[in-house]
Amino acid sequence: MKIHSKLKKGMAMIMTLGLLLSCDAVKNANNTQKGAGIGAAGGAVIGGIIGNNVGSGNTALGAIIGAVVGGAAGGIIGNKMDRQAEMIETEIPGAEVTRVGEGINVVFGEESGVFFATNKSNISPEAGATLDKLVGVFKEYPQSNILIEGHTDSTGNDDYNLQLSKKRAQAVTDYLVGHGIAKSRFTTKGYGEAQPKGDNATEEGRAQNRRVEFAIVANDELKQQAQEEARKN
Numbered sequence: 001m002k003i004h005s006k007l008k009k010g011m012a013m014i015m016t017l018g019l020l021l022s023c024d025a026v027k028n029a030n031n032t033q034k035g036a037g038i039g040a041a042g043g044a045v046i047g048g049i050i051g052n053n054v055g056s057g058n059t060a061l062g063a064i065i066g067a068v069v070g071g072a073a074g075g076i077i078g079n080k081m082d083r084q085a086e087m088i089e090t091e092i093p094g095a096e097v098t099r100v101g102e103g104i105n106v107v108f109g110e111e112s113g114v115f116f117a118t119n120k121s122n123i124s125p126e127a128g129a130t131l132d133k134l135v136g137v138f139k140e141y142p143q144s145n146i147l148i149e150g151h152t153d154s155t156g157n158d159d160y161n162l163q164l165s166k167k168r169a170q171a172v173t174d175y176l177v178g179h180g181i182a183k184s185r186f187t188t189k190g191y192g193e194a195q196p197k198g199d200n201a202t203e204e205g206r207a208q209n210r211r212v213e214f215a216i217v218a219n220d221e222l223k224q225q226a227q228e229e230a231r232k233n
Contacts, residue, residue, distance in 0.1 A: 059195065060215035063147050064103035067217040072230035077102045077218045084141045084216065091133040104216040107197070109208055114172070116210040118155055121167035123175050131172065135179045142182075143222035147215040148173050150190040151197075153206035158192060166190030172212050185219070 069077060078101075085104045089097045094111035097104065108114035113130035116122075123131070138146070150169030152161040169188040177183045198205030218226070 059191075060105050060147060060149055060213045061098075061100055063215040064100045064105060064217055067103060068101050069218070069223050069226065072233065073223070073226040074102050076226040076229055077222060080141070080143075080222070081216070081218075084137065084144065087137050087140065088134070091137060092130055102218060104214070106214040106216065107211060108213070109197075109211045114212060115207065116168055118153070118206070118210070119164065121150075121164060121171050123171055127172075128175065131175050132179065135176060135181060138176065138181045138185070143219050143225075144216050145185050145187070145219045147187045147189065147217075149213045149215070150188070151195055151209055151211050151213070152193050153209040154193045154196070154200040155206065162190055162192035164190075165192045168210075168212055 068074060078099075081099060081102060081104055085097050085099050088095060088104070088106060092108075092112050094109075094113060096107035096109075096112075098106075108130070114127040115124070117124075138144070148169045150165035150167070150172075152165045152168075154161070156164070166188065167190075169190055173183075173186045173188050177186065193200070193209065196205070196209045197211065198208030200206055200209060
């Protein structure tokens with residue numbers, strides 16, 4: 001798992017506003033204490049500030065930080081997310097798994113087996129095999145909600161790519177729902193070509209941009225359980 005550089009930048013901006021976060025809380029974004037650290041410094045307020053600085057619009061990272069509970073309850077949620085992230089890494093070695101706050105950001109592309117051809121939104125057999133493994137993870141951890149974002153390369157005009165990105169996100173969602181994951185757990189969004197990972201001037205870069213990203217956060221049931229457990233302790 002890795003730490004997103006833009007998250008660090010967001011934390012730095014918060015410190016300039018007078019909110020205190022330790023360097024360790026930023027450096028160790030992939031461990032349980034991260035959730036508690038964010039809560040101690042302002043919870044959702046910090047989430048909103050960071051969310052505005054991790055990318056344009058309501059990105060996966062922004063959604064994760066915006067869902068922060070914080071405090072001791074955040075640490076409990078973070079522990080569960082640590083384990084879920086580890087399972088995703090084990091089951092899908094090519095996935096880019098980033099622990100952020102109390103959630104998980106997952107990027108699926110060619111190396112993970114979930115990829116899209118130019119102008120296509122269908123789930124390939126290779127993608128299906130990978131998503132089948134993800135079904136097992138989501139069944140193992142039912143107390144999480146999932147935002148699925150679709151992205152495209154720069155081939156085609158903006159309006160076309162926006163619609164295509166939405167179709168990609170919906171295709172992945174439909175596949176997971178069709179394999180037993182509750183529809184209520186999913187939210188889908190499309191960003192077209194607005195958030196490239198690779199260089200659209202190269203075929204390799206365009207392939208990286210034809211992707212889906214996941215934001216995985218605690219559902220209301222898990223948040224309530226964590227808060228009750230924190231009060232008992």
